[in-house]
Amino acid sequence: MASGSQPILSSTPLQVLFYLNSWYFAAFYVAEILMFIYKGVLLPYPSDNLVLDVVLLLLFLGLETLRIFYGWKGNLCERSLASCASLFVLVPCAALAVYFLLLQTFVLRLEFILSAVLLVFYGLELLLGLLSVSTFSRSRVY
Amino acid sequence: MSNTSDLLTLPPTDFDSPIPTTPRYSRTEEPIQPTLPAEPLPVSGRLLTPVTKVGSLCPCDKHKDVCDINCCCDRACSEEVALFTGCSVDTVSGKKQLCSNDVATYSLESRIDGYSELQSSVRKETNYDVFCIQSQNRVDGLSHPSPALPTDSNFDSLFKEFTSFIFGSEENGGPVAPAEHQALSGYQWGDVMVTAGESGQRGMFWLPAPCVTADCVDTSPAAFLKDQSSRCSRRVVLKQDCGSLLALKMDTYTDIRVFAGKTQDAALVPVEVASVILQSVDGTQTELMISGGENLNPVLLNPTVCANVVLKVAYVTKYNPAGEIVNVTVSLVLGFVREAALSLEQEFHITFFQEDGEEAAIHCSGNPGYVVGLPLVSGTRTAEYPLPAWTLDFPHLDLQTAQDLSLTVVVTGIARSVDPRDTVSLLHSAEDQDCLQGPHRRSPVLFGLDSVSGCTLRLKDAANCSLVLEVLLDALRGPNHANFVASFGNSPLDYPLDWIPIESNFNPVEAQSCSIPLSLHLQIEWTKYGLLMNPQAQIVSIKEVIRTNTTSLDMLSGGSSILSIRSSVAFVPVSAAALPGYRATPTINAKLPFDFFFPFV
Numbered sequence: 001m002a003s004g005s006q007p008i009l010s011s012t013p014l015q016v017l018f019y020l021n022s023w024y025f026a027a028f029y030v031a032e033i034l035m036f037i038y039k040g041v042l043l044p045y046p047s048d049n050l051v052l053d054v055v056l057l058l059l060f061l062g063l064e065t066l067r068i069f070y071g072w073k074g075n076l077c078e079r080s081l082a083s084c085a086s087l088f089v090l091v092p093c094a095a096l097a098v099y100f101l102l103l104q105t106f107v108l109r110l111e112f113i114l115s116a117v118l119l120v121f122y123g124l125e126l127l128l129g130l131l132s133v134s135t136f137s138r139s140r141v142y
Numbered sequence: 143m144s145n146t147s148d149l150l151t152l153p154p155t156d157f158d159s160p161i162p163t164t165p166r167y168s169r170t171e172e173p174i175q176p177t178l179p180a181e182p183l184p185v186s187g188r189l190l191t192p193v194t195k196v197g198s199l200c201p202c203d204k205h206k207d208v209c210d211i212n213c214c215c216d217r218a219c220s221e222e223v224a225l226f227t228g229c230s231v232d233t234v235s236g237k238k239q240l241c242s243n244d245v246a247t248y249s250l251e252s253r254i255d256g257y258s259e260l261q262s263s264v265r266k267e268t269n270y271d272v273f274c275i276q277s278q279n280r281v282d283g284l285s286h287p288s289p290a291l292p293t294d295s296n297f298d299s300l301f302k303e304f305t306s307f308i309f310g311s312e313e314n315g316g317p318v319a320p321a322e323h324q325a326l327s328g329y330q331w332g333d334v335m336v337t338a339g340e341s342g343q344r345g346m347f348w349l350p351a352p353c354v355t356a357d358c359v360d361t362s363p364a365a366f367l368k369d370q371s372s373r374c375s376r377r378v379v380l381k382q383d384c385g386s387l388l389a390l391k392m393d394t395y396t397d398i399r400v401f402a403g404k405t406q407d408a409a410l411v412p413v414e415v416a417s418v419i420l421q422s423v424d425g426t427q428t429e430l431m432i433s434g435g436e437n438l439n440p441v442l443l444n445p446t447v448c449a450n451v452v453l454k455v456a457y458v459t460k461y462n463p464a465g466e467i468v469n470v471t472v473s474l475v476l477g478f479v480r481e482a483a484l485s486l487e488q489e490f491h492i493t494f495f496q497e498d499g500e501e502a503a504i505h506c507s508g509n510p511g512y513v514v515g516l517p518l519v520s521g522t523r524t525a526e527y528p529l530p531a532w533t534l535d536f537p538h539l540d541l542q543t544a545q546d547l548s549l550t551v552v553v554t555g556i557a558r559s560v561d562p563r564d565t566v567s568l569l570h571s572a573e574d575q576d577c578l579q580g581p582h583r584r585s586p587v588l589f590g591l592d593s594v595s596g597c598t599l600r601l602k603d604a605a606n607c608s609l610v611l612e613v614l615l616d617a618l619r620g621p622n623h624a625n626f627v628a629s630f631g632n633s634p635l636d637y638p639l640d641w642i643p644i645e646s647n648f649n650p651v652e653a654q655s656c657s658i659p660l661s662l663h664l665q666i667e668w669t670k671y672g673l674l675m676n677p678q679a680q681i682v683s684i685k686e687v688i689r690t691n692t693t694s695l696d697m698l699s700g701g702s703s704i705l706s707i708r709s710s711v712a713f714v715p716v717s718a719a720a721l722p723g724y725r726a727t728p729t730i731n732a733k734l735p736f737d738f739f740f741p742f743v
Contacts (some may be wrong), residue, residue: 038273042239043282107276109241 008137009078009130014128018072025064028114032057032100037125039106049105056104060096067093071129087129092123155274186292186296197264202231209399214248214260224257226250230440235267237284238434239506241274242266245681327403328364335467336401338410346478347400349457349490350389358488364457366465369493375485384448384479389488390440392418392474395455402466413457413470419454421477429475438476446481456491462687468497480709507589508631511671511678514590518681519631519664520565520624521558521641556635564629566644566664567620568709571595577707584620587664587711589631589679595706599725607656615648618688618709629668631679642681657690661708670717682716 036057040050067089074082101107101115193199200215209219214229229248229739245267250258278284292300330467331337335347349364351372376389386392396415402531418430418438431440440450454475460468479486508518559565567584569577577597585595599617601610626641633640648659664686732734 035273043275046280049280061293102277103279105280106278109274110272110275112271112276 004089008073009132009139011128011132011135012073014071014125014132015072015127017121017125018068018075021125023067024118024121025068028118029057031069031110031114035090035108035111039108042063043106053104056099058097059091060100063089063093063096071125074133074136078091078136078139083133083136085131087126090126090129094119172421178331183292183297189288189291189478192219196234196236196246199234199246199685200231201234214250214262214434215246223250223260225481226260237275238269238282239275241269241276243269265394278344281368306446310648327405327408328461329404329463329467331365332368333366333404334363334402335366338399338401349492350488351462358389361556364492367461367494371489371491373487373489375487377485378448378479380448380481381445384440384442384451387440390448390479390486392438392450392452393475395452395474398470400467400470402468404466408466411467411470413472415474416458417473418473419473419475419477423447423478423480427475443478443619448479450476451479451486452488453486454489454491457493459492459494460497461494462497506632507628508679510632511680512589512631512668513679516631517565517588519558519633520626521556521628521635522622522624523556523626523638523641554642558624559622564622566624567594568593568662568664568711569597569617569707571597576708587666589668590713592710592712594708594710596706598704598706601703601705607658610656611658612705614659614705615688618659618707621704627684629683630678642684644684644686646686646688648686648690659688659690659707660705661689661710662685663689663709664711664716666711667714667716669715670720674720675718 036050036054039045067086070082070089071086072082073079074086097115097118101119102110104111168731200217202213203216203218204210204213207218209222210225211222212228212230213219213604214226215231215234219226221336227248232249233245233530234245234271235245243266244264246262246264249261251261253259275284290296290300322327325572337345337347339345345687346361346363348361349370349372350358350360351362351370352374353359353362356375357358360374362372364370367463378384378387378390383390395583396413398413399410400413402411415432418432420430421427421479438450440448452474456473458469458471462468499741507513507519563588566587568584568587570583572583577599585593587593598616599614625644625645628640629640644664663686665687667684669682671680672678709727
């Protein structure tokens with residue numbers, strides 16, 4: 001817009017989503033840690049189950065950081081490759097969210113709600129990400 | 143998700159007996175059977191299968207197949223329920239932590255004819271807590287996992303898992319501990335010392351001791367580092383035993399070779415004869431110069447007297463810090479045995495000393511305060527030069543040990559004997575009550591224990607007043623009269639302020655007429671020192687009260703010339719009442735730097 005030569009292809013809604021998602025995930029993560037402490041103290045966790053859940057939680061942090069970073073940069077820089085990477089990482093992230101929603105050893109209601117909201121984020125980001133990737137790659141043709 | 147809650151084990155879990163293979167209620171869902179790979183071993187029994195459904199749970203069902211009164215959920219009460227007056231348990235609910243759980247309610251309704259009718263319902267209750275458990279994905283639900291039952295196949299792994307931490311089990315401690323023992327070459331406290339016989343066979347170091355009766359048991363082992371002294375008697379028939387009984391022979395106690403350590407290749411330490419003392423028939427002792435070649439074996443002098451019989455054996459064993467025996471010396475007393483004596487009494491001693499370890503030989507009577515029952519620590523003020531130990535006045539300590547071990551440590555100020563029993567002492571009360579029985583037969587003053595003892599003296603020459611006075615004073619005070627007592631059980635010798643002089647009221651010079659001491663009383667005042675939680679006994683003062691006669695000597699003895707003297711000790715606590723002490727309240731000692739408010743002030 002500044003130069004007028006090229007239109008800005010980056011998606012504003014996607015960027016807003018990434019921004020909100022990053023803050024939401026941070027809050028989600030802190031809440032998860034506290035809830036795991038709560039569950040570990042109160043509930044009869046077998047140690048291997050607890051280890052599995054905690055390891056997956058740690059993995060979740062890494063994948064989510066990677067996803068938001070690539071999606072963020074890819075959207076701002078209009079790079080379809082980075083956006084594709086972000087969408088690719090979305091799959092294991094969604095799987096982990098589903099794990100914490102349904103499959104982990106004990107699911108608290110709060111976890112259920114938080115994971116469900118996270119999945120809503122993922123769904124919207126998937127849609128918008130696919131749209132922006134297609135926009136970026138179409139603009140490359142010229 | 144709703145199915146998963148069915149798997150939950152509920153808190154008041156009811157257990158079906160395993161014997162009827164079909165559950166009591168056919169409606170009960172398939173029980174969660176722990177997958178068993180094989181039949182459990184016969185002794186291990188079986189685990190009960192948990193009943194998890196709220197509708198079939200009944201916490202008040204105490205008797206199986208018998209109706210419990212007023213237990214509305216008891217299935218055996220189908221007929222008796224009409225007579226119930228109330229429900230002891232009216233709701234059975236599942237785990238409260240779940241977001242939705244089943245609750246079974248039971249209530250009674252009166253029919254028109256006066257009998258009761260049971261109304262029961264199972265409904266779902268929803269928990270609105272945000273931290274409730276929405277779902278869970280464990281086989282065992284909220285209960286702890288059921289333990290694995292031992293079967294043929296998993297027995298070994300279970301055994302390994304659960305026996306690894308048992309103390310002294312074969313797996314863990316068994317082979318390790320002996321290996322450590324083997325690694326140590328020296329003896330440890332209480333170990334039996336190993337001797338080598340003539341032909342190299344290994345034996346034990348014996349020290350005869352009385353067992354149940356006073357008779358000597360020859361095969362009583364001496365333990366390493368355990369000082370022992372024993373006195374036992376033997377019945378001897380002189381004609382047969384004088385030359386033949388091994389226990390009477392000196393060689394039995396001297397021809398011993400001891401292994402320095404426990405290992406097979408340890409060096410052999412022969413027992414050295416330090417001294418041999420001959421005791422005459424009337425009890426006088428003379429030391430025999432050992433020149434070798436003398437025959438000291440028991441000899442039957444005439445049919446009623448056997449000479450050179452071992453009466454007393456004292457071993458002194460030196461060891462090094464590694465627990466190896468460095469040398470063993472033996473001192474013997476040989477004497478005569480008469481036919482008239484009923485039995486022969488023998489004494490055996492063994493003491494252990496660490497090589498060049500004089501420090502360890504000094505005994506304390508407390509740290510720091512005195513401990514009740516331990517002897518007082520006493521000493522004498524000496525001139526400020528060191529003395530060889532054996533030049534000091536010693537009681538007739540075991541033969542030569544005093545010289546061998548350079549016993550006393552003398553520093554500036556106070557000198558004390560290392561023998562803890564060589565301290566302020568009282569007369570020893572013996573059955574014959576003879577004061578002249580031997581000056582070394584005295585009982586030490588033990589802290590905190592009041593005691594009285596006495597003995598009798600036969601005075602032949604009562605006229606010689608000064609001699610009588612000296613004899614009596616010696617008998618009362620003991621041979622080595624200490625004049626200082628340590629205020630604490632561990633007072634150092636080089637700190638004279640910790641030593642309290644023994645005040646005496648007796649002044650022999652002022653005695654004009656013949657006043658002789660008849661009793662000695664020690665009054666020891668002590669106080670508790672230090673914290674109330676852990677008070678330490680400290681001696682504050684010690685007073686020697688010697689009471690002399692008031693009448694003439696002939697009157698005292700009543701003409702029989704037998705005089706009884708008495709010694710006593712009393713411990714007087716003089717502790718002041720404890721005062722609460724407050725620590726000083728902490729003061730804030732924060733100083734601001736000089737230029738803290740620099741630009742402004």
